[in-house]
Amino acid sequence: MFDKIGEKINILAKFSFFIEMVSVIIGAIICFYMGDEMTAIGFAVLIGGSLAAYIGAIMLCGFGKLVENSDLLTEQIREEKAKKRFKEERAKERQISKEINNYRINAQNNLMDERIDDSEYIDFYCPECREKIAYTKAFLKENQNLECPLCGSAFRSQF
Numbered sequence: 001m002f003d004k005i006g007e008k009i010n011i012l013a014k015f016s017f018f019i020e021m022v023s024v025i026i027g028a029i030i031c032f033y034m035g036d037e038m039t040a041i042g043f044a045v046l047i048g049g050s051l052a053a054y055i056g057a058i059m060l061c062g063f064g065k066l067v068e069n070s071d072l073l074t075e076q077i078r079e080e081k082a083k084k085r086f087k088e089e090r091a092k093e094r095q096i097s098k099e100i101n102n103y104r105i106n107a108q109n110n111l112m113d114e115r116i117d118d119s120e121y122i123d124f125y126c127p128e129c130r131e132k133i134a135y136t137k138a139f140l141k142e143n144q145n146l147e148c149p150l151c152g153s154a155f156r157s158q159f
C-alpha cells in the first residue's frame with residue numbers, strides 16, 4: 001500500500017487538481033447564472049480557484065518528488081551499506097583462511113621438527129681415519145666424548 005508512495009502522491013495531485021478545477025468551473029457557472037451582481041464573484045471564483053488548485057497541485061507534486069528522491073536515497077544508502085558489509089565479510093574470510101594456512105604451515109613445520117629430532121642419524125667423518133661414522137642426534141647430545149669405532153681415536157662431539 002505504501003510502495004512507490006511518490007508516484008501515488010503524483011497521481012493524487014493530478015486527481016485532486018482535476019476535481020478542484022471541475023468544482024471551480026461549476027461554482028463559476030452557478031455564479032454567472034445567478035445574475036449580473038454575481039458575475040464579478042464568478043470571475044473571482046474562476047481565477048482564484050484555478051490559481052489555488054494549480055498551486056496546490058504543484059506543491060503536492062513537489063512533495064511527491066521529494067518523497068521519491070528520499071526513497072531513492074534510502075535505497076542507495078542501503079545498497080552501499082550492504083556492499084560495505086559484503087567487503088568486510090570477504091576481508092574477514094580472507095584473514096581467517098590466511099590464519100588457517102599459517103596454522104597448517106606451522107603444524108607441518110612442528111611435525112617435521114619432531115621427526116628430525118633426536119632419532120635422526122647424523123653422518124660425519126672421523127678426524128683421524130676419515131671414515132664415515134653415524135650416530136643419532138640424541139646420542140651425540142648426551143655423549144660429548146666419542147671414540148671412533150674403526151680406529152679407536154677419541155674426539156669431541158660438535159653438538
Ligand SMILES: [Zn+2]
Binds near residue numbers: 129148149150152
Ligand atoms: Zn677413526
